[in-house]
Amino acid sequence: MTRLRTLLGAVLILAGSSLAQAAEPLKIGVSAGPYSEILDFAAKLHKQKTGADIKVVEFSDYTQPNAALAQGDIDFNNFQHKPYLDNQIKTRGYDLVAVERSIVVPLGLYSKTLKSLDELKDGASIAIPNDPANGARALLLLQQSGLITVDPKAGNAATPLDIVANAKKLKFREIDAAQLPRSLDDVDVSAVPLNYAVAAGINPKTALFREGIDTPWGLWFVTQTKRKDDPAIHSFIATYRSPEVKAFIEKRFDGTIIPTW
Structure with missing residues (x-):
C-alpha cells in the first residue's frame, strides 16, 4: 500500500x-x-x-x-x-x-531642414541603418526616390559600395537603427524605420518619401x-x-x- x-x-x-x-x-x-x-x-x-x-x-x-x-x-x-x-x-x-x-x-526618409528631396544639395549627408539588410533597404528606397542607382546584381545585399550613379554626390553615414532619429540633428536626411521614428516622437506622415504596400520588406x-x-x-x-x-x-x-x- x-x-x-x-x-x-x-x-x-x-x-x-x-x-x-x-x-x-x-x-x-x-x-x-x-x-x-x-x-x-x-x-x-x-x-x-x-x-x-x-x-x-x-x-x-x-x-x-x-x-x-x-x-x-x-x-x-x-x-x-x-x-x-x-x-x-x-x-x-x-x-x-x-x-x-x-x-x-514603411521605412521613411526624414529631414529637419528640408521640405522636399528636391531641395537636397550636392554633397548632402544621408544616414542609413548600419545593419546589412536595413542598409540595403534604405539604399533601394533612395533609388526608388530617384536620388541614386544601385547595381542590380547587389539586390537586397546592397551597400554604399554598390551605388553606380550618385549625381548629387551624396555622402552616406551608417548608423545604428535606434540612433537614426537623433542623427537628424547632424545629417540632411535620415532613413528611419517607423518604429524608431514613432518612439522618437516623429510623425511618419512627415516623411519626404516612404515605402508602400508593395515593398518586399x-x-x-x-x-x-x-x-x-x-x-x-x-x-x-x-x-x-x-x-x-x-x-x-x-x-x-x-x-x-x-x-x-
Whole structure:
C-alpha cells in the first residue's frame, strides 16, 4: 500500500508539472514601439477568444529577439522582414523560419531642414541603418526616390559600395537603427524605420518619401524550425490576422502601418 501511494504521488507530481508547463504563456519577442502596441492588443484579444495567455517581450535592438528565440528564451518573434532574417540565419547560423506575414512598417526618409528631396544639395549627408539588410533597404528606397542607382546584381545585399550613379554626390553615414532619429540633428536626411521614428516622437506622415504596400520588406512571424507547425503559435497568428486587429491598426496608426491581410 505504501509503495502504491508513493507511485500515485509521483504520478500526480508529474501530471501537475505537465499542467504547469502547459499553462505557461507563449512568449513573443518584439522591438519597442508600434509593433509591440499591436501585439499587446492582439494578446488581449487572443485571451478573450481562446483563454490562452501571450506574453509580449520587448527588446531594445534588432539583434536580441533572434538570439533569444534561438536560445529558447521566447517562443516566436515579430519584428523583422525576410531579408534581415535571411542575413541573420546566414551569418549567425540560427535554425529559424518565417511562418506568416504580419504588417508593412514603411521605412521613411526624414529631414529637419528640408521640405522636399528636391531641395537636397550636392554633397548632402544621408544616414542609413548600419545593419546589412536595413542598409540595403534604405539604399533601394533612395533609388526608388530617384536620388541614386544601385547595381542590380547587389539586390537586397546592397551597400554604399554598390551605388553606380550618385549625381548629387551624396555622402552616406551608417548608423545604428535606434540612433537614426537623433542623427537628424547632424545629417540632411535620415532613413528611419517607423518604429524608431514613432518612439522618437516623429510623425511618419512627415516623411519626404516612404515605402508602400508593395515593398518586399514586410514583417513576418518567426519561430524555431522545429516549431513551425506549433498549433499554439498558429492560433495566435490567426487572432493577430483578424478583422479586429486590422481595424485597430488602421484606426490607431492612421494608415502609416499597413496590415497584409
